[in-house]
Structure formats: structure tokens, C-alpha cells
Amino acid sequence: MTAARVGIGGPGGSAVGSGKTALIEAMLQELADAGIDTAVITNDLVTDEDAERLRRGGKLPPDRVRAVQAGACPHTVIREDPTLNMAAADRLEADFPGLDLILIESGGDNLASTFSPDLVDFWMFVIDVAGGDDIPRKKGPGILQANLLIINKVDLAPHVGVDFPKMLAEARMVRSGAPVLPTICRKGDGVADVVAHLRREVLFK
Amino acid sequence: MNDHSPSAPLMLQTVLGLASEPEWHDLLHVLDHKGALEYISIPEAGAARKRLRLATDRGRDCAIALPREQALRDGAVLFHDGQLAIVVRIDGAARMRLRPATVSDAMRLGHWCGNLHWKVVFGDGVMDIILDGPSERYLDRLRDLHGLADFEIMGPE
Numbered sequence: 245m246t247a248a249r250v251g252i253g254g255p256g257g258s259a260v261g262s263g264k265t266a267l268i269e270a271m272l273q274e275l276a277d278a279g280i281d282t283a284v285i286t287n288d289l290v291t292d293e294d295a296e297r298l299r300r301g302g303k304l305p306p307d308r309v310r311a312v313q314a315g316a317c318p319h320t321v322i323r324e325d326p327t328l329n330m331a332a333a334d335r336l337e338a339d340f341p342g343l344d345l346i347l348i349e350s351g352g353d354n355l356a357s358t359f360s361p362d363l364v365d366f367w368m369f370v371i372d373v374a375g376g377d378d379i380p381r382k383k384g385p386g387i388l389q390a391n392l393l394i395i396n397k398v399d400l401a402p403h404v405g406v407d408f409p410k411m412l413a414e415a416r417m418v419r420s421g422a423p424v425l426p427t428i429c430r431k432g433d434g435v436a437d438v439v440a441h442l443r444r445e446v447l448f449k
Numbered sequence: 450m451n452d453h454s455p456s457a458p459l460m461l462q463t464v465l466g467l468a469s470e471p472e473w474h475d476l477l478h479v480l481d482h483k484g485a486l487e488y489i490s491i492p493e494a495g496a497a498r499k500r501l502r503l504a505t506d507r508g509r510d511c512a513i514a515l516p517r518e519q520a521l522r523d524g525a526v527l528f529h530d531g532q533l534a535i536v537v538r539i540d541g542a543a544r545m546r547l548r549p550a551t552v553s554d555a556m557r558l559g560h561w562c563g564n565l566h567w568k569v570v571f572g573d574g575v576m577d578i579i580l581d582g583p584s585e586r587y588l589d590r591l592r593d594l595h596g597l598a599d600f601e602i603m604g605p606e
Contacts, residue, residue, distance in 0.1 A: 246517060248514075322559040361498050385566070446502070
């Protein structure tokens, strides 16, 4: 069986992101503990910033983290023309036979960001409470179409005036019951649930 | 490879053929009479995926993990062991048909729908949008285009 390809997208571009890279960092330990052989592809605008961060974190050997530079709007290389990422994933599979999972992190984009099914088997969209509790109500394609929606930094809700239970209920409503999971990636909270979901829905192990 | 224990899904890892092919047609017909033909229904919007976990019409837990070069399509046979066969049904999604008045209108309409990343199928002088959600969501976006392009909405089918 070829490696599952899982996309991780979400809004970004401001000083603080929604936590996509933090989610990957937190997931890597859980995945390793479960015996899931993993590699990562990061997508940045014109740098290798996220890849370097993951390599410095030391949760994966450096050569299992590959960087793609979009050079343009991040969604162009995960949806319109995902060939750069497909080629990077093919190279990882060739270099590491037996790989179970390739996580493909998009650069921070906007609420309309989605992944091409030509590139990934499953994709997650990561938002955070500090972005505002109206984000789910805006019904962006990323919110509606992702296979899994993650609401991160839920511990910040009282500090940014967000009614988190209401935000969670609205997210579940606009997604017509499709899964939504809360996390605090910085502390690792909820990350085991994300990995368990991936194991059931796409890794099958 | 396949683990039939209650907790493990039945792994479906290749397209063996198409139900419409003569060699499969007869085999499946026999199994159907024995009550040993099961179907997996997949929404049209999800048919491009290579990996899915879902149940057959008889509740059998299945995990599809196709090679990159294979694709799900209506009638694809994913499992056959002489006792049981599993065939894919792609549930046709509702469609909304648009008919532009002129070539210029067609160009504007096509550009607009492309920007919205809608899945479309082209016909003779018409374009069918494959709906992945309520039709109101699509009508709201088309509303903004009226005045810029002349086209007829022929309604969800």
C-alpha cells in the first residue's frame, strides 16, 4: 500500500498562524508511538521556514522533511497545480520504502483554501479561536469542505472574548455534522484524537 | 492481507474490473442471486479520492486504498473471492444547468465558475455544475454575475 497523503491547511499570513506547524510537531510523537512511518512536506511562500522549524524540532530525521516553495499564493500549489507537491511526495516514497504517511502542510492562506484530490487522500483545515468566533459562520470552502476541521488554541478563548462551546456548535452545524476536533497543540491536548481519527479514516492501521 | 476480524475493515486495494464487462457481469449475476453482492455508495464529490473508509449497503466496514494510478468509477469491482463481491456505485450529484446567451457570456460564465473552483461538465451550449451542497449556495454566487453576463439557470436536476 502506498503512503497516505494528508493535507494540512488553514488561514495564516499574519504575525501568528493558526497552528498548522505546531499540530504537525505535536502529531509526530503520537505517530511515532503508534509505529506510523511518517514524512513531511512543507509549503512556504519563498522560504523553507516551516521545514527548518520541523528539522530543528528533531522529531523526524532532517531528510524526511522536504520543503516546497510556492512562490505565489499557497493554494496554487495544493489545488490549481499541485505537481510540485506530487513530485516531492513521489520522491519521499521512493527514498523511504514502506512509508505510511506523508503530511503536506500548506502555507498559511485564507478561508477559501482547499486541496486537490489529485494531491491528497484526506485534508484537515486548522483554525484557532483567536482568529475570531465568527470564522465558522463565514462558511469558507476550507471550513466546509475539509475532511476534518480543527479548532486550535481553545485555551485562549476566555482571553479573546470567544464563547468556545458556541463556536464549536456553529462549526459542527455549518459542516452538517462532519467532524470537528478541538486542540491545544502547544500543550498536546486533543492531538491524540486527531491521530486516532487519521488512523481510522485514512491510515487503516 | 485482508483481516476479517470485527474491528478491522475489509481492505480494498485495487480495481479488479468493471461490472459492465462481460466476464464480470456473469460472475456478479450469480453472486447477486446468492445474496453475496454488496455495493459501496460514494458521493460524486468524493469519487476523486483514493482512500475512503465506509460501509457497504449491508453494513460491512471497508477501507479503500487504491494505487495512485487507479480511480474510482461507477461499477468498479473492488472485491471478489468467489463468495462475496463488492462493487462501487457513484451517487450522481444534483446538477445545475447554465445556458449562456452568447459566446461572450459563455466566456464570462466559464471564467467566473472556474474562479469558484466549481466542478462542471460541458454540454452542447450548456454547462452543468455538479452541486456539492445546497443549490442556494450556488445561486447566491451566480446572483452577483447577473448584469455582467446574460445566462439562463435551468435549475437543479
